[in-house]
Structures are given as structure tokens and as C-alpha cells.
Amino acid sequence: MRDEGWDSLLKDVTNFCEQHEILVPNMNDNFFVNGKSRRMTPHVTMWHHYHANLFVSVIDMLLQELNNRFNETNLELLHSIACFSPLDSFHAFDLDNDLIELKHQLKVYIVDMRNDDRFALVLPVATAYSGESFSALNTVKTKLRKKMGDQWMNDCLVTFIEKDLFSSISNVLITRQFQDMKTCRNRL
Incomplete structure (x- = not known):
């Protein structure tokens, strides 16, 4: 989402604004902070402000929050559950690889148990x-x-x-x- 989600989000927001007759700012125009002198404000485009200062910042905060809440085991469980998603015909589910890994883990477990x-x-x-x-x-x-x-x-x-x-x-x-x-x- 952070790397590839901006363009589709901008397109969706623009379409929404046009459908509801909301003015869409030109992304190449300069962004000015209300209440600050325009001479003292750094020259930042609308695109940079909305993309870097808002979109990427929010995605980074969400990622940080998720990383704080989910440890490696939880993430592995979520990934395993996501493999059963019917989107894209279960493309994340790889039975052959999972079975090979499970067989290897079982062999290691048996060796550890016996020794x-x-x-x-x-x-x-x-x-x-x-x-x-x-x-x-x-x-x-x-x-x-x-x-x-x-x-x-x-x-x-x-x-x-x-x-x-x-x-x-x-x-x-x-x-x-x-x-x-x-x-x-x-x-x-």
C-alpha cells in the first residue's frame, strides 16, 4: 500500500470529488499552511504534501502500530490464514512447499524427542x-x-x-x- 497504493487512492478520491462537484486541487501547485507567511513557508507542492506528509506518514504510523501489536508468531499465523483467501484463486496457498516444510519440521522434532x-x-x-x-x-x-x-x-x-x-x-x-x-x- 505504501509503495503502490498512492496512485489508485488519488484516482479514487479524484473520481469521488468530481462526482460530488468538489474542487480538486492541482497537485503541481504550491501548498501553503494557513496562518503562516507564504514567504516563510517552504516550497512544497500539493502532491508532496498529500503524498509524503499525509499518506506515507499515516501508512508508516499504521505499520508501526501493527508491528507493536503483532509479534512474529502472530504474523505467521495471519499469513497462514491469508493463504486460504479465495481472492486470486488461493494464489498464496502453496501446498507442496508447506508439506515439504512440515515434513522437515516433523523430522527435526522426532530427532529432538529421541535424543x-x-x-x-x-x-x-x-x-x-x-x-x-x-x-x-x-x-x-x-x-x-x-x-x-x-x-x-x-x-x-x-x-x-x-x-x-x-x-x-x-x-x-x-x-x-x-x-x-x-x-x-x-x-x-
């Missing part, structure tokens, strides 16, 4: 723990907490799943810990 005794001990615990986590998710993530962030949700899930451990810790000890942290922060 490390720790995997055999961890697997039943991890399976039970993840099952418990999913059932706890319905209790923790309610309609009121619908938009909670990942870190906050993870913290809530840990305290919910490990409630026996957390109930053994006294409230006095927790309060003292927070007071110590506050004191340290105030010293900084």
Missing part, C-alpha cells in the same frame, strides 16, 4: 497444563475483560491456575513486597 530424555518427562505435564489453561481461559477472560492485553491475561491465568500456591502466600507478605518496590522506585 533428549527431558521431552518424555515434560510432555504429559505440558499437555495437562495447557488443557487446564484453556478451561481457565473461560473463567478469566470474561465479557468485561474482553480487551485485556496478552501480558495481563497471562498474569491472571497463572494466578488462577496456580491458586493453591498463591493462596499459601500471606497478604501481609504481598503488601510488604509492594511497599518495598514502591520505596525503591521513589529512591530512583
